[in-house]
Amino acid sequence: MAILSKIRERSMFLILVIGLALFAFVLDPSTISDFFNASKVNEVGDVNGESISRQEFAEALDAYKKQTGNRVSEMQAAKTVWNNLLRQKIYKSQLEEAGITVGEADIMQALFDSPTVQGDQRFQTSGIFDKSKLKEHLATIKDANNDEWRAWQNYMVSLRDNLEKTTYDNLVSSGLGASLKEGEGQYLTENTKVSGKYVYVPYTSIADSTVTVKKSDVKAYIESHKNQYQVEASRDVKFVKFDIVPTLEDEEALRAEVAKLIEDSEDPNNRNILKGLKNTTDYVAFLEDAKSDISLDDNYKFKAQVPQGIADKLFEGKEGEVFGPYKDNDYFKLSKITKITQLPDSVQSRHILIPFIGANPSGYEPTKNEADAKIMADSLLTVLKADSSKFEDLAKELSSDKGSADKGGFYDWFGYNRMVPEFRDFAFEGKKGDMGVVKTVFGFHIIKIEDQKNFQPAMKLATFGKKIEASEATENTIFQNAETFALNLTNGKKYIDLVKEKSLTSLPAVGLKVLDENVPGIGNERAIITWAFGKDVEVGNFKRFDVDGGYVVVMLTDKTSKGLMSVDKAVQSVRPIILNEKKAEMISSKMSGATLEDIAKSSGQTIRGAVDVNLQSPSLSGVGYEPKIIGAMINAKENKVYTKVVGDRGVYAFVTEKKELPTALPNYDTYRKRIANNRKNKTFQMYEAVKKAADINDSVGSFYGIQQ
Template sequence: MGLMTFLRNRAGYILVFAIGFAIVAFLVGDAINVGKPFWAANQKTVGSIDGKDISIDEFTPKVDQNLNQFKQQYGGSANAQMTAMAVDQAWNAELAAALLTKEYDRLGLTVSNDELMDLLVGQNPSPLIKQYFSDPQTGQINKLSLNQFLKSKDPQALQQSNMLQMEIKNQALQQKYSNLIRNSVYVTSLEATDEYTNRNKLANFKYVSLDYTSIPDASVKLAESDYSDYYNENKARFNNPQDTRAFEYVTFSISPTAADSLAIKTQIDKIAEDFKVAKNDSLFAAINSDVKVPYTYLTKGKLDPAVDSAVFSLPAGSFYGPKLSGNSYKVVKVIATRFSPDSVKASHILIDPAKVGGDDKALKLADSLKGLVVKGTSFAELAKNYSVDGSKDKGGELGTFARGAMVPEFENAAFDGKAGDIKVVKSQFGYHVIKIEKQIGSSKVAKLAYVEKALGASSKTQAAAYKAASNFLSEVKGNDFSKLAQQKGLKVAIADKITPTQGFAPGLDNPRKLIQDAYAADQGDVLPEIYNMTNAYVVAHLTAVNPKGILPLEAVKKEIEPMVRNAVKAKMLKDKFEKAGKASLDQIASKVGRTVNPVQNIVFANPIIPGVAQENALVGNVFGSQPGKVSAPVNGERGVYVFSVDGFTNPAPIANMFKQKEGMLLSLGQRSLGAAFQALQDNAKIKDNRVKFY
């Protein structure tokens, strides 16, 4: 009875609570529908642009695509810097897509269907159409191949076609926007004349200088007012365009010791003896080598230069090494040598066993197709109907390729045969029917069994370095980082102005995890981990957190100290000049114990004093002065100057005002595009969380 009375008396409160809970549950239901907390979605947001979130699931494939392109372009495997470039490129593409699309809509910029068709198949094709569908021999667009691609009903081809058309539209819109920006800037005749004069008017003058180095640093005492005066006069220089961090760190070397080097030499000598009598050369190399070199014919220039020349001068059956080159020992068996084409032009039909009922049926189909080609059936038609490779729409054409471009089985078939051969081979991708169209050139190639053993630190050496780093990390918490490092004889290195996504830091070859932790820490924190670089363990201390915007004086105080000291010295040197009186330049030089230095043919646009430095303030004052007058002292980069202008040589009048303006407009137009995009970014609400993920 008591319970029922309690419920009746509080029914209103319970109802309100129930309705409120139902609303909250409805709003967050999608976020918690799989047992995850509703804030989990934020953990997958790599950033946002004007309120539109970018998911890590959408962003990562774009980074991977960029990374693959960089690996193809630069070669080798991905490293921290390459990954940072790929992430930056993907992020900039997101910025451009979001901000420029909004700008296109605001300005009413569109690409009509007629425009798109003209860019695809008209008289003014898109650069992308020229890139993908031009015949490499003639440079002309292959209309047949283009039309087949655009009319294809294959799902993969349709997807590729839609992507291509979308990219063509984007390029066209970008071009329209670029033209709009470029056409909004202009150059007046007065501006053109000033620019021409600044680059061609000559000044001859003499100067006397007192260098800042003439006053010892130790004799200059800096007051707080000196710092604040310099800071306030130069505040615009301290604008930080994005968040940065600064940290100091110490390293604990894991380079190999003399004992490690001796152990590896003993090991490689034993490997070499066993290698000489090995029954299966390729298997032995695969098991014992730190670097895997394909067991196939290689052209000269693929190996370490010190080894390459020696190996390619040896006959088949020779043994080379052990040879210490760079940071590793190399041992090589020359299995065979011969002459082979430099490159091959070929076509193929790729058959996927999974799609035709297994290996037996795939091989049978490949042999049948080979027979049809031999009897005269069009290879291109068969490729179009049977191949699962993207080249099928081009009749199976792969173009011309050198060694190393294809998987070994395919490469051996293409390079070992002769022009006109039809071959069937199996690779990891399936069965290939290969038509060798043409073989070009001839060079010596060698099949090698290759073993490389890196000269690395032993586990004992690594353990000792890690223990030292671990001890330092334990001790430094709560202590002065630099002072403790000094006590232990460790050199403190500094990395400043580190941005969230950069893939490098001074002296560190793999700094990404360290940078991520720096952005998760507070100023003054010792970072929580021992960071593993290639040849060292690292312990770091976050010294500065610099937010976007004008940095406070305390954040730049150490950085500007040399400039502040020079500003104080400049006052002292000016006093010295003023005490010399307002006499002639020769008399002033005599009184301050310096010589008069003549300068000829200086232009305003290139303010470099030969043998001294770039002195903008000095040259600016020269071009604003009258000949024959001794100037007041001028603060420069290297010292304080007093000068006298001998005279000016004016250039001939502009011969072609239109050409002068045209050159300036080109430069101005290029700068204005970058400035316009920067303005869009400055006015957008952008949150960048990439540092949490990469």
């Protein structure tokens, strides 16, 4: 009661606060968020100072999810929508700077030119697209302001966005041509061959252990290459997983329970006799009453299609025999043979398809009702039974299955599971030469069995299956193990000591981003990401989570802020670069002499030869890929010694002895066009460059309650 009293005492104060907030909102709706939170939570980011509001993001997100039929996850949708909004804002600002506007007339023309719109029969007159019909339709639904109008609005917005992108790309591409001189230069660069001699001192000639790379070196490197080492905000965690898996005791108990279903038993509630699988004939009811985890499959099975561990026994059995319990993947099963026959494994047939209204049209719009379609199919069957030679011509003329009609309705050899059940049953259970009418989801088929081959035993099985799962006692034990682990951490025990003590496995998940939902090693667990980015969660904090199939105890091990990568994170990728730079300096300091012979002697290396190498295949024999060195040799003066040239694999000294220029071409337009086309095809790189130069503030995480 004391709590209720306090609430009543404070109620007038709460009403006053809410009233003031609503009053402020009436005066200026944008101020309500500022009233409660100075961080302006009504925004999810901005591009070059132009904000992207929560409402704009939410509407775009909702439209995208509807467009994709909600087939993408929330976070996948959020990432796509954010990138789309970025692209729109960036293209729009670029076009505004260029003085170009995409207007309503442009959008309407794009709408008229849309193949989807032009192909819509509602907007056609005598099979030809009619603009006036589209305009009339849009005017009608605009007045109604219904969901269809909003869908058209979204479509026109997407057309506008595509127009802005295309316009900008075309604008930039129009200035990205190439000259014939550039074409000639490209031809010469690619096809000039050089021969010469060189001394090569590999980086591997100096042991890594003799070179010191300090953290200050790594820091200096990433600060001088800032653009290459920008990172998003991320989190690193490590975790121990406690999987709920059945024990051997659980499996044996389940096996015994399944075995009881073979024979009849007495119902403990009313003492009626419950038929077991051995004596029942109503298999659907049996599986339902026994709570089978698999449904009845009434199809015939060949030997290769049944569980191979029991296949031999099954195909030696007789109708009515029950086999099991046997383990098949994650189930214990019982199987009863209900029917044995001989079936072909492949059939050839012809058919004529007569669809009806309500059937699956399969690209064809039916005009007949079901009764009329059946009358037509029966009439055709009568004609064909009198003269089957007409089948091919009638199929070409009347069948709506265009895939086979052109072949006279012919289907070459197909397997048992290729066709819909009704078609399949007629083709495989009938005899060669049989003809009949069969109804399927596509309509009525007049079918003729042309041939059958490879007859072999097949059987129908009534199979009961129970998924092998952990018992309640096992689940409780695993839960207690996870709880105890977390409790020990709370009481001050070290994570690594606990892992060793209990013989557990600790796994890392590195670089988790704010909009991620998948945690490597665990799966789709958005809750863990949200926790890891919590404002009050610090390195060393931990939490137990319920996950699919068990529990995990997760510990936060590192927090990375948006911006320049930390030295610790950069070491792994930067250290090899700095190592080679330092080795290059060490090698160069010892590389002395005026001739290759002197340089080889001072470096402890031999002189090597390069014959007819070029940039189309920039490799040196015995060394490997070295485009920098081959490029340097092509551009070097002949018979001049060049030394201390740093390559990808080591340091070089070389002499270019001969250059062989390619045969001059009468025209270099082919190469010019290739350069121009290559430039014009780099619209993605162009956008990425503009995006990189833009001032982008990404706070999409705040939309999901994560304050970074």
